[in-house]
Amino acid sequence: MGKTAFLFPGQGAQYVGMGRDFYENMAVCRQVMDLAGQMAGLDVKKICFEEKEKIHITEYTQIAMVAVEAAILKALEEEGIFPEAAGGLSLGEYGAVLAAGVMSLEDVFSLVRKRGIYMQEAVPFGGAMAAVLGLSGKQVEDICEAEPGMVSVANYNCPGQVVITGASQAVEEATEKLKKAGARRVLPLQVSGPFHSPMLAEAEEKLRSALQEIKVQKPGIPYTANVTAQYVREAGEVKELLARQVSAPVRWQQCVDTLLSDGVETFVEVGPGKTLTGFVRKIDKNARVLQVQTIEDFQNLVNIWKER
Known part of the structure; x- marks a missing residue:
């Protein structure tokens, strides 16, 4: 059987109510989302479940999305479900970083909160x-x-x-x-800035500085970097690639090609929406793609995993 990769969606896939069933039904998900709120100094669950306007504003969207992705990831890990590789589109690369064990939850939440603010401030209009x-x-x-x-x-x-x-x-x-x-x-596109543009150079520099305070470890599994579309395998590569990602193009199609060439046959989209599922199917119609954005999806994957 081929390898399995977890994929994490980026900004734009958010919606009001995302992650609510996980928060209400799974203790580990409550712990993770509450931790995100503590690290960000925000009521993250309220942004996810109730804030119709804030959820679409970059500085709030980013921490909310990663909180939900991290909560689902930790629930999967509790069930003994681990991938052999990972990838994430733009903001979703932080989900891949967590799946690879590169940073702590606390550091990822702190960093993503800053990333959202820096990107919002860099080009608020125009x-x-x-x-x-x-x-x-x-x-x-x-x-x-x-x-x-x-x-x-x-x-x-x-x-x-x-x-x-x-x-x-x-x-x-x-x-x-x-x-x-x-x-x-x-x-x-309904976005609040020209993301992945040289116009975000100021945000890139601020994030590069913030990354210097973060402890990183060698990835436990390889994950794809948006900037290079290649695997990140060493701790020394992590920070510069995450900084450059803010203003560089996202090479998502090439990231999926890298995973496919490594023998990945099953892709699991972890988090809100089905955007990445659609992209993967257009890149390789033979790939097996699953989603986990609801409790039902979660239980379905658990059942599939037990039958492997």
């Missing part, structure tokens, strides 16, 4: 992102590079889906050129 459907990464890169304004590729999600990021005007102008070049659709 930035935009858009998903480009139906063109190759190379086609999108060429159009962005020819655009005089600040616009670049933010995400290589899957075949035929690339995200662009940058200054609002430049993204609008690139959008028109991409449509003329044959893009099936170009969809503006």
Whole structure:
């Protein structure tokens, strides 16, 4: 049987009520989410369960998402369910870091809270992102590079889906050129900043400084870095890759290719939504993909694991 990898979604997959059934029914999940709140100085469970506006504001979204992902991860670990590899899209890379045992829960929650604030402060207004459907990464890169304004590729999600990021005007102008070049659709994203853009350089530097205070360990399992799409296997690689990730493109399709080439056959999306499930299926239609975002999903995976 092939390997199993845990995948962790990023910002954009959040929704009001995420993680609630875990919090109400599993002691370990309550402990993890309450710890996230203590480390962040916020009522994280209220943001997850009730805050219709805050949950979509970067500085709150990030800690809320990682709290839910960490809670589900620890519940899976309690059942003896561990992956052979991991990966996470953008913010989700912190879930992969936890799955690999690289940092403590306390340090991850503290760091993610700072990351959200730094990213929110770096470009509070004037930035935009858009998903480009139906063109190759190379086609999108060429159009962005020819655009005089600040616009670049933010995400290589899957075949035929690339995200662009940058200054609002430049993204609008690139959008028109991409449509003329044959893009099936170009969809503006509801985000609060131009993430994974050089415009986030200030946030990158602040995060790099914060990372210096964090203790990291050698990964217990390999996980993919968004920046390189390669496995992180050594403690010395962790901090710089997490810092660079803020302003560098997310090479998600290439991350999944790395996992596939390592013999991963089953992918488990841990956390809110099914975004990564969709991406994996477009990258490799033969891959087995499961989700764990509800108690029912959780029990289903436990049953599947027992039958391995």
